[in-house]
Every structure is written in structure tokens, then in C-alpha cells.
Amino acid sequence: ELFTAITDVEPLLETHKRIIDDLDDYLQKEERRLFTLKKHLNLYKREHERAMDDIPNYLGNPINAFTLIKRLTADLDFIEDSIKIGTEYIKNVTMNHVDVKYPSLEDLTGAAQALTRLQETYYLNVHDLAEGILNGVSYSTPMTASDCYELGRTLYNDKDYTNALAWMKEALRKYKDENVMYPFTEVDILEYIGFAYYLNGDVKTALEWTQRLLSVDPKHVRARGNIPHYQKTIAEQEAELKKQQRGETSDEPEEEDGQDYELSEYAKERKVYESLCRGEMEIPHEITKRLKCWYVTDTHPFLKLAPIKVEQMYVKPDIFMFHEVMTDDEIEFIKKRAKPRFKRAVVHDPKTGELTPAHYRISKSSWLRDEESPVIARITQRVTDMTGLSMLHAEELQVVNYGIGGHYEPHFDFARKRENPFTKFGGNRIATVLFYMSDVAQGGATVFTELGLSLFPIKRAAAFWLNLHASGEGDLATRHAACPVLRGSKWVSNKWIHQGGQELLRPCDLEYQEEGIIRKIPRPVPKTSR
Ligand SMILES: O=C(O)CCC(=O)C(=O)O
Ligand SMILES: [Fe+2]
Numbered sequence: 001e002l003f004t005a006i007t008d009v010e011p012l013l014e015t016h017k018r019i020i021d022d023l024d025d026y027l028q029k030e031e032r033r034l035f036t037l038k039k040h041l042n043l044y045k046r047e048h049e050r051a052m053d054d055i056p057n058y059l060g061n062p063i064n065a066f067t068l069i070k071r072l073t074a075d076l077d078f079i080e081d082s083i084k085i086g087t088e089y090i091k092n093v094t095m096n097h098v099d100v101k102y103p104s105l106e107d108l109t110g111a112a113q114a115l116t117r118l119q120e121t122y123y124l125n126v127h128d129l130a131e132g133i134l135n136g137v138s139y140s141t142p143m144t145a146s147d148c149y150e151l152g153r154t155l156y157n158d159k160d161y162t163n164a165l166a167w168m169k170e171a172l173r174k175y176k177d178e179n180v181m182y183p184f185t186e187v188d189i190l191e192y193i194g195f196a197y198y199l200n201g202d203v204k205t206a207l208e209w210t211q212r213l214l215s216v217d218p219k220h221v222r223a224r225g226n227i228p229h230y231q232k233t234i235a236e237q238e239a240e241l242k243k244q245q246r247g248e249t250s251d252e253p254e255e256e257d258g259q260d261y262e263l264s265e266y267a268k269e270r271k272v273y274e275s276l277c278r279g280e281m282e283i284p285h286e287i288t289k290r291l292k293c294w295y296v297t298d299t300h301p302f303l304k305l306a307p308i309k310v311e312q313m314y315v316k317p318d319i320f321m322f323h324e325v326m327t328d329d330e331i332e333f334i335k336k337r338a339k340p341r342f343k344r345a346v347v348h349d350p351k352t353g354e355l356t357p358a359h360y361r362i363s364k365s366s367w368l369r370d371e372e373s374p375v376i377a378r379i380t381q382r383v384t385d386m387t388g389l390s391m392l393h394a395e396e397l398q399v400v401n402y403g404i405g406g407h408y409e410p411h412f413d414f415a416r417k418r419e420n421p422f423t424k425f426g427g428n429r430i431a432t433v434l435f436y437m438s439d440v441a442q443g444g445a446t447v448f449t450e451l452g453l454s455l456f457p458i459k460r461a462a463a464f465w466l467n468l469h470a471s472g473e474g475d476l477a478t479r480h481a482a483c484p485v486l487r488g489s490k491w492v493s494n495k496w497i498h499q500g501g502q503e504l505l506r507p508c509d510l511e512y513q514e515e516g517i518i519r520k521i522p523r524p525v526p527k528t529s530r
Helices: 010-054 055-059 064-074 073-090 105-121 126-130 147-159 161-178 188-198 204-217 223-244 258-277 328-341 374-387
Strands: 293-296 308-314 317-325 364-368 395-403 408-411 431-437 447-448 453-455 462-466 480-482 485-489 490-498 512-514 515-520
Touching: 010 055, 010 064, 010 073, 010 147, 010 431, 055 064, 064 073, 105 147, 105 258, 105 490, 126 161, 147 188, 161 188, 188 204, 188 223, 204 223, 204 462, 258 453, 308 408, 308 512, 317 374, 328 364, 364 431, 374 395, 374 431, 374 462, 374 490, 395 408
Parallel strands: none
Antiparallel strands: 293 308, 308 317, 317 462, 364 395, 395 490, 408 480, 431 462, 431 490, 447 453, 447 480, 512 515
8 A cells, every 4th residue: 555645655765775775785795706706717718728828838837737726626616605605695685674664566566557547547658658758758767678577467467458468568679679687588478468468358369479479489388278279269259250240149239227327427427537637628618708816805804914816717616726825834734744644545435334445546644633733723714714614514634645646536525315424524515625735747636527627736725616505415516536646746635614504604595406407496585565
């Protein structure tokens, strides 16, 4: 779970440094040892040449005779010991300190999944990524054949054969260029590629790659065993296809069931989500022409001197951005307080009623209470100044950090009926204030999938919207998500405000929402007596 936030990856740099020191020390010793061995080798070679030039003359010299014998006795012992020491060094370099953190194989899988998520969301090209290029500019050190191979292998083991294939092909290309000794060979890469094609259902291509493998290693046992199996499968598939073409198939066409429908709705939303993350969608002119900016000066006397800058980002539902509502000092204070209490973010599982980590929400978070510091209490007061809402039943401040690939898929902040309706907090979450505590170098937008709106994080600003209609019904148009972080680290904090305490500030209206349509219930018209 190390990969869920940048703060958790930081300690790995200490581990990394330890490995550097160990390896450095080992190599220095090794280099000295090898330097000495090489000197011996050169001496042996030189003396051998001289001897071969004129053997009787060479051996007729008693000094030469002596040194020859010495080279084959004492010197040889030294050389043998020196070689043995080499293996001892290797044994002594543990690289396995107990006082620093080591990532696990699960972490490797998590990091590979994050990379895949970024690649898919932001249309990253595997070849460019392998070269360390992002959108035409340098992004990282180019990856080696081994980097690509390990990534491919991790994805293969995670059953993501399509992405495994892309990385294995990069590994193959690089392997041929690099000419470095690796614990795997070209044949291993070819085997992964062949098998990944097979498991992806493309048996023909699997057969082609397996044949290519056999051209490199004709004795490869597994590959030779797979060939007849692939050929048989292809023949069967072709026969089945012919049967279908002749209309002999008895298979009923698959019926569309509810599950398929839900799946395609999910896929549609996903498309919108990803395109919003890439910043591709523009909000319609009817909306933009109604957007304004203004100053809030009347909710607190201080605001006369330092008004809050408000920018309207959307109309109906109204979404606002408040600018410069946290100071850098406050942000640093909050981060420092939140970090030691960070836990992997959990979501409410409606089936079991339990809080569990989920692949669709990857971040670390913790909660800060007003009572623990005047700084936190001041932020809560500011939320009232910004929104005019009561903090009587607001939740504590939730601080969130997303690492690379960290995200939160489309969701509502309010609880739907079948979920826990936050009764203990005085009603449902009427409003959200989302403070941005960092800029994000690339990615990490907050996006509204029903509105086509992307908010890119601006440090010290806060987004604000109401989650409920005036009737108290959840506003389905507020569905939103946090896009994966492509570069940098994203810090936000949430202040969720509940219905309790707002009765006089925001009177309920007789409207409700059903299937996304807002229906107004006409208020009884008071009889006017003139
Ligand atoms: O981080 C973001 O941009 C949005 C976070 C969010 O929607 C949430 O935590 O409920
Ligand atoms: Fe949210």
C-alpha cells in the first residue's frame, strides 16, 4: 500500500540511499580487487609471450624460472583467494537492512497499475514512456529493457495481457539494442509475448510469436509443446466460423440484460471522465456567458479589508471557486499534522456495510478536529465566511494526499437512501468545500461528469457546491471525480457540511429530483386579500 501517497514513497529514498552506499562500497572493493587481478593477468600474459619468444633463453634465466614458479604457487594462491573474497563480498553485502522500509511485490503491482491507469487516461504512448518522453518533452530517465520486462511481467501476472504485451514488445526492442547481461533472455520475452496473445484470445498471433521463439531457440520445450495445441485451436475456431457462416449455428443471440446495460452506462461515464481529465471538454456558451466573478465582503467584518474572491465555474448547479482562502503557512501546518495519521482511503461497501480500500479510490487521508488547533478552527470559521452556512454539523477537516496515479472515480458526496444517510452528522451532506493545498504539475483535476466541467487544482483556492436540492434530495448533477495525478503530488482537504443547522440559512424548497429531472411542486399560493 506504499504507492497510495507520495509521503509513503519518500522513506523509500532512504532505503534507496542505503543500497547506493552498500553497492558503492562493494564496487570500490571489487574494483580494487579486479584491478589487482587484471594486473596479475597482464603480467602473466606478458611473461608468457616473452617465454614463448625464446623458451630456452627465458627459462635459462634463474630469475625467470623462479618467478614462473612463484606465479604458479604463491601468486596463484593469492589469485584464488582474491576470487574467493569476491564471492565473500557478495555474501556480506546483505542489502537487507531491517531498519529501513522495503517495498513488496504488491507495491510493484500497484505501481504498475498506476502507470497503466495514467497511460489509459491520458493516452500516453508506451513507446514514448519507455523513452522517458511525455507529450514530446522529457519526463523521466529512459527505461531499460529490464524495466520494461519487469513492468510487462507484473502486468501479465495481474492478468492485464494487453498492456503486458505492449511493454514486452518494448523490452524486446530495447534488449536487442542494449547488449547488457540480464537475468532473462530474448527467448523469455518472446515466450511472454506468445502466451499473452494466447490468453488474450488471439491464437493466430500467439502461434506466430511462438514460431519466432523457436527460430531463436529450436529446442525450447514449452514452445514446442504449445505449437500443436495452438494449431488445433485455430482449426477448431475456423471450423466454428464456417459453420456460423453457413447458418448452422444453434446459438441464440445473447440477450441484453440489466448487467450489460449498467456496464455500458459505466463505460460511457468512464469515457466522459477520462476526456474531462485530459481537459478536452468545453462547457457550453449558454453557461459560460452567465459566469461571473465577485468579492464577498459581508459575511464577516474582516472581509471588508480582505474580501474573498469568488469565481463562478458553473450555473445550475452552481459551482464556485474561492481564491486565496488558505495561506501557505496554514497549508504547511495542515500537511504536517495530517501526515503521521494518514491511512489508506476507504469507501463504504453497501453490501457488507464495512469501510474497505478500493481500487477506485487511491489516496491517503486523515481527519483534523477544530479542537486540536486554532489553525484548524480558523479554517472552519473561514468556511462559514465563504459559504454562509453553519458548521454545527460539519465533519472534521479531511486531508487527502494523492501520489502518482492516485485518483477517485466518479461518485456523489451525498449518501443515497440505501447507504448510511449520515444520520449521526445531522442529515445528509448538503455542501462540499474542497480546498486545494497544492498545484498539480500534470493531471489531478476535479471533474464533474454530468456537467462536462474540469477544475484544475489551484493552490490556496477552494471549490464549493451544494450536493442537495433545496428539497433535500441528492442532486445527481453533482457527480464528480478526482483524476489521476500524472506528475507531482496532489493535496486537498474536504469540509463536508450537513443539513443540520442550515434550516434558517437555507430554507427547504418543495422540489425534488427523480431520474435526473428536477420537478417543482407548486407552492400553495397564499390567498391575497386586497
Ligand atoms: O480530490 C478531488 O479533486 C476530489 C475529491 C473528492 O471528490 C472527495 O474526496 O470526495
Ligand atoms: Fe467527492
